[in-house]
Amino acid sequence: MDERLIESILDKVDRPARYIGGELGAVNRQKNEGDISFAFCFPDTYELAMSHLGMKILYEILNDTPGVICERVCMPWKDMYVLLKENNIPLFSLENRTPLNEFDIVGFTFQYEMNFTNVLAMLELGGVEILSRDRKDNSPIVIAGGPSCCNPEPMSSFIDAFFMGDGERGNIEICECIRSAKQKGFGRRETLLLLSQIQGIYVPEFYSVNYNNDGTIKEVVPNIDSVPQNPRRRIEKSIEDLPFPKKPIVPFTQAVHDRMVLEIMRGCTQGCRFCQAGMLYRPVRERSVESLMEYARAQEKATGYEEISLSSLSSGDYSHIDELVEKLIAEFSKKRVSVSLPSLRLDSQIKGALEEASKVKKSGLTLAPEAGTQRLRDVINKRITNYDIMQRVKEAFEIGYSNIKLYFMMGLPTETYEDLDGIVNIAKCISEYYYSLHKRPKGLRITVSTSTFVPKPFTPFQWAKQDDLETILKKQEYLRNSLRIKGVQYNWHEAELSVLEAAIARGDRNMGRVIYGAYKNGAMLDSWREHFSYDIWKKAFLDNNINMDFYSSREREYDEILPWDIIDIGVSRDYLMRENERAKKAQTTRDCRQGCMGCGLQNIEGVCV
Ligand code: SF4
Known part of the structure; x- marks a missing residue:
């Protein structure tokens, strides 16, 4: 990383404090202090990330786990996005300025469907292949958790493994699994197979989807034997014994909730x-x-x-x-x-x-x-x-x-x-x-x-x-x-946002083409009024010959197989x-x-x- 170049860029962007890290409570350890590196990625701005309870919880838990180093990566604002691209600087973490593609695990939290293009932007900017199928053995494993993962299908082309449910213990198991895969010298597919054995994990590439002529789903079936028929959400019986943050980070700049x-x-x-x-x-x-x-x-x-x-x-x-x-x-x-x-x-x-x-x-x-x-x-x-x-x-x-x-x-x-x-x-x-x-x-x-x-x-x-x-x-x-x-x-x-949210939230795997198309046409930071363009999205639906109304304003019959039926919550x-x-x-x-x-x-x- 060219530190001088980064500093010069920070001079030119709005709210540079979003990108500098080093806040009170941030964990700053050297990379060589652990054998598993986890990029906790929040697909929206720093101010929102720093107010997100899930991030506070998992950041502390992962950094308290022996051998694991967890660092934060947030979606940059448009000015920073452009400057990083222009200067060929990969998206980096707040703690050690580590490029995203150097982590073992790149973990996103999905809180809102209208952040999905930000996920693609962060992957591309961080030097990680956008499409799961293009990733190599030495690429990070890209995982996602959070409520908007409950229908994983729209993002299944971009995410290697989804985690459903309470993440406190599950994320530690994911780290242990990746450690074990590294020690055994596993390639990507073997690693994903190992991951799929953790309760709460769904690996889309191990499931095939077939469609009816009218565009509805005919069947979703595992294409290998050793994965669960219906991956089940992880449910912790009690939260009383689960760790909770005692020393949350205090941002330098104002977060959405400073409390x-x-x-x-x-x-x-x-x-x-x-x-x-x-x-x-x-x-x-x-x-x-x-x-x-x-x-x-x-x-x-x-x-x-x-x-x-x-x-x-x-x-x-x-x-x-x-x-x-x-x-x-x-x-x-x-x-x-x-x-x-x-x-x-x-x-x-x-x-x-x-x-x-x-x-x-x-x-x-x-x-x-x-x-x-x-x-x-x-x-x-x-x-x-x-x-x-x-x-x-x-x-x-x-x-x-x-x-x-x-x-x-x-x-x-x-x-x-x-x-x-x-x-x-x-x-x-x-x-x-x-x-x-x-x-x-x-x-x-x-x-x-x-x-x-x-x-x-x-x-x-x-x-x-x-x-x-x-x-x-x-x-x-x-x-x-x-x-x-x-x-x-x-x-x-905003009405247009709600219509899009409805289409994406109940989308199937085909919706991934729309999300990809919208991103390639310039959609990002869609939940921000000043950046949202309904026209870009309409074009992405049109280009891919996909009817938005089919997903948003169509009533489904009870006998229709829904894209998310594969998940057992x-x-x-x-x-x-x-x-x-x-x-x-x-x-x-x-x-x-x-x-x-x-x-x-x-x-x-x-x-x-
Ligand atoms: S309805 Fe469901 S959540 Fe409520 S008590 Fe019964 S099993 Fe528990």
């Missing part, structure tokens, strides 16, 4: 029918208050952060939420450290927690009713009422919050304009209630945000169609006009079908902690009930 993070629980059994995370992370597993307090102390000492965030899919459902918040406030408020509660469900007993949290810092109340009417909330199994919403808002006003954020999803199955009016009514009621109060907190700000429904694999709505682009745009326009209410601001998600197809049928009748399903609903995990010994 301590405590993962209080993993999994959610509320069963919202659009929610992929709710199915992928089952069952619910909690950490104890004692160990969370210890992690908080260690992180505060190591970072000096002034905010603690509690992370989970549904923090209000954590069994000891009041006790935890109380203890955190009692211990940390003296140090002016605040506690934020990002994802409380509406119907949880949040008042106590809110009151405690507001002792240190007045922030806002965030609620996610998701749908505007009771009927549609029943369809999606969001078991909350308008009364619940107003109760929480009243409590928030009482304790001094005036900033209310409301999240809704637009385009849900069976949605009509009446449901959109329901969204407007909720905002109107809150605004009117606020102005009717004699004693009220200053400065009402109600932010209504709508995302667009994207049918996702492994949800009860995985067979559903998405609204077409024209319909989505019309509905957004309707809400824009209807939400002109005092104190209300409306945000919406533990939640059964039968359960998802049952839930989809209940949705059609607007029947709700209880939280399974009040009684097992037979989602499929009960059939795996020792995992849940």
